[in-house]
Amino acid sequence: MAKIIIIGAGGVGNVVSHKCAKLAEIFTDIVLASRTLSKCEAIAKDVLSKTGVTIRTAAIDADDVAATTKFLKAESPQILINVALPYQDLSLMDACLSAGVNYLDTANYEPLEEAKFEYKWQWAYQDRFKDAGLTALLGSGFDPGVTNVFCAYAQKHLFDQIETIDILDANAGDHGHHFATNFNPEINIREITAKGRYWEKGLWKEVEPMSVHQVYDFPVVGKQDAYLLYHEEMESLCKNIPGLKRIRFWMTFSQKYLSHLKVLENVGMTSIDPINFKGQKIQPIEFLKAVLPDPASLGPRTRGKTCIGCDITGTKSGKKKRILIYNSCDHQECYQEVSSQAISYTTGVPAMIGAQMILRGLWRNSGVWNMEQYDPDPFMEELMKHGLPWQVTELPLA
Ligand code: NDP
Numbered sequence: 001m002a003k004i005i006i007i008g009a010g011g012v013g014n015v016v017s018h019k020c021a022k023l024a025e026i027f028t029d030i031v032l033a034s035r036t037l038s039k040c041e042a043i044a045k046d047v048l049s050k051t052g053v054t055i056r057t058a059a060i061d062a063d064d065v066a067a068t069t070k071f072l073k074a075e076s077p078q079i080l081i082n083v084a085l086p087y088q089d090l091s092l093m094d095a096c097l098s099a100g101v102n103y104l105d106t107a108n109y110e111p112l113e114e115a116k117f118e119y120k121w122q123w124a125y126q127d128r129f130k131d132a133g134l135t136a137l138l139g140s141g142f143d144p145g146v147t148n149v150f151c152a153y154a155q156k157h158l159f160d161q162i163e164t165i166d167i168l169d170a171n172a173g174d175h176g177h178h179f180a181t182n183f184n185p186e187i188n189i190r191e192i193t194a195k196g197r198y199w200e201k202g203l204w205k206e207v208e209p210m211s212v213h214q215v216y217d218f219p220v221v222g223k224q225d226a227y228l229l230y231h232e233e234m235e236s237l238c239k240n241i242p243g244l245k246r247i248r249f250w251m252t253f254s255q256k257y258l259s260h261l262k263v264l265e266n267v268g269m270t271s272i273d274p275i276n277f278k279g280q281k282i283q284p285i286e287f288l289k290a291v292l293p294d295p296a297s298l299g300p301r302t303r304g305k306t307c308i309g310c311d312i313t314g315t316k317s318g319k320k321k322r323i324l325i326y327n328s329c330d331h332q333e334c335y336q337e338v339s340s341q342a343i344s345y346t347t348g349v350p351a352m353i354g355a356q357m358i359l360r361g362l363w364r365n366s367g368v369w370n371m372e373q374y375d376p377d378p379f380m381e382e383l384m385k386h387g388l389p390w391q392v393t394e395l396p397l398a
Contacts, residue, residue, distance in 0.1 A: 001026050002359045003077040005101075007062050007092060008084035009034035011183060011296045011340055012106065012141070014043050015348025016083055018338040019386065021053035026356055031075060033058040034084065046339055062088040065095050072099035079104060079355050083348070085184060086110040086117060093125050093136060102134050104354050106141030106347055107187070108232045115190040115272055119235050123368060130367040137363065138370050140354030141347035142308055142327075143169055143249075144233035146388065148371035149379050150310045150325045151237055156376060158323055158392065159314040163245045165237065166311040170252040171343065172221035173304035173331045179260035180293040182302075182343035186285050189270050192261070197230035198248040199238045210258065216250065218307045219393065220328040226250035236370035264288065295344070302331040302341040311395065322395045327388050337387065346388065353382045 004027055006016050013032065020027040032040045032055050040057035047055055062068055062084050072080065072095055082092045082105040089109035096103040110117040122138055129136045139145050147167050155162055171182060181188040196207040212228035231249035238247050253261075264270050269288045274281045309326025327346070334345035354371070357363035363374040371379075383390055 001028055002079065003029035003031070003075070004079050004081060004355060005031045005033060005072065005075060005077040006081045006083060007033055007060065007088070008082065009036065009039035009043055010083065011344030012083040012347045012351065014046075014296065015338050015340050015344045016081055016351045017043050017047050017055055018050065018340075019349055019352040020355070021047045021051040021055060023352070023356070024053060026359060029077075030055040031058060031077065032056070033060040033071070035059070035061060050338070062095075063091050065091045065098070068092065068095035069098040072096065072101050077101055079358055081351055081355050082106075083351060085187060087112045090121060093122065096134065096136070097125075097128055097132055100132065100134065102358055103129075103136040104140050104351065104358065105138060106145060106351050108139060108144070110187075110190070113272070115194055117191075117232055119232065119370075126368045133366045135358050135364055135366060136368040137354050137358060138368060139233060139236075140351050140371060142350055143167060143231065144236075145347070145350040145354070145371055146327065146383065146390075147308065147310055148233050148237060149376045150390070151241055151312070152372040152374070152376040153380055154310065154312050154323065154325060155241060155372075158325075159312070159316050159321065161243050162241050162312055162314040163243070164313045165241070165244065165247045167231065167233065167247075167249045168216055168218065168226060168307075168309055168311060169250065170216075170218050170221050170224045170226070170307045172218075172224060172252070173302045173306065173342065175293075175298045175302040175341075177293055177298075179257065180298060181295060182298065182341065183295050183347070185289045185292045185295070189261070189264075189285060189288070190272065191231075192229060192251070192253075193265060193270050194230060196228045197234075198228060198246070199234055200246040210253075214250065216252075219324070219326060219391075221305055221307045224252040225255070226252045233370075237372060240370065240372045296340070299331075299335045299339055299341045302335070305330050306342045306346060308346065313397070320397055322397050323392055324395055325390060325392045327383070327390045329388065334387075349386050349388050350383070353379055353386060356382060
């Protein structure tokens with residue numbers, strides 16, 4: 001049915017490659033391109049041994065718009081799945097526009113020199129994608145991604161009026177290292193050392209990093225320490241869920257993780273301000289990334305489960321109500337299936353499903369879209385089929 005190009009041969013790129021290869025009736029021709037060709041080749045080899053499908057590989061620098069445009073024109077895919085880093089979003093959107101290719105990513109644009117992520121840069125492409133008759137689907141991972149779709153589903157089927165949303169992300173897995181991040185360390189640490197923010201009654205409120213905490217009793221993984229963070233899906237959800245009064249995002253961290261992070265911060269290792277080291281300019285966080293375990297190496301050793309969901313309150317038929325809609329994933333089961341831990345898995349599967357929605361014409365409006373702007377039903381159906389089953393439970397009103 002369609003040719004696709006996946007950009008980025010990291011943890012998430014690995015999962016997207018495996019999952020697309022398993023759906024040969026939709027993804028008939030797959031090319032995996034990234035900065036380091038050997039990483040693409042290693043993934044292609046694993047995909048071949050697990051699925052019998054051959055995917056082609058290529059080296060590409062996604063920051064180079066001209067080279068990427070040329071590559072896309074030569075390959076002429078229907079869609080580009082961007083699972084490189086958030087720094088590449090705009091250059092890949094530019095290349096897609098020049099080559100006439102639909103676009104999908106899992107994280108919003110972030111400038112390299114500033115730890116700040118916002119949709120405004122990508123939303124500014126709305127008219128260009130519309131005029132070109134192309135679709136750009138933003139944030140088709142788990143959070144953002146599935147969490148947005150959970151909210152759209154709750155809006156469509158479970159509530160007449162949603163009032164509050166708390167997005168909760170728990171990773172109760174253990175990889176046995178003193179300190180490691182489950183996805184790209186640089187992106188992860190930039191995200192959690194930034195100030196926390198949430199949205200209430202039309203205003204953004206800022207709090208010191210990791211200063212707001214609650215113990216949340218999750219299904220499957222039980223009570224966990226959850227900290228309020230800023231997360232990008234709030235920026236679109238507060239616009240797209242009418243009548244919303246408050247939205248917050250929480251992520252769980254162990255005390256061990258937080259102690260290591262505090263020390264690294266205190267000694268300046270998480271800084272993005274360049275320093276001179278032996279005549280070379282480096283960002284301390286880049287160096288830290290180089291010494292930390294590669295997230296892709298955590299797969300075989302991570303045990304335990306994740307649980308990510310949306311705790312939503314509102315009214316239905318005049319009555320107040322509160323629900324949790326969630327998925328739980330087992331790290332080892334993911335590893336057995338696609339040689340990857342659950343964090344990359346929960347991101348890669350929705351990227352594959354989002355691409356499928358576009359290719360099947362179900363989510364195919366021209367322009368730039370966030371996930372909750374489309375009908376959630378076909379996406380929710382595919383989650384059930386491809387390893388991310390979800391459940392809804394009623395909770396007592398707080
Ligand atoms: P990794 O660091 O494991 O992989 C990123 C890949 O992109 C690497 O292979 C890297 O190449 C490649 N890359 C980086 N720069 C370029 C470039 N200029 N040109 C071509 N390739 C490049 O990250 P993850 O797989 O963990 O994450 C991928 C994306 O998914 C990130 O944007 C992350 O923020 C997002 N994400 C989203 C989540 C969600 O739920 N929405 C959750 C987790 C992640 P090289 O191998 O040479 O370094």
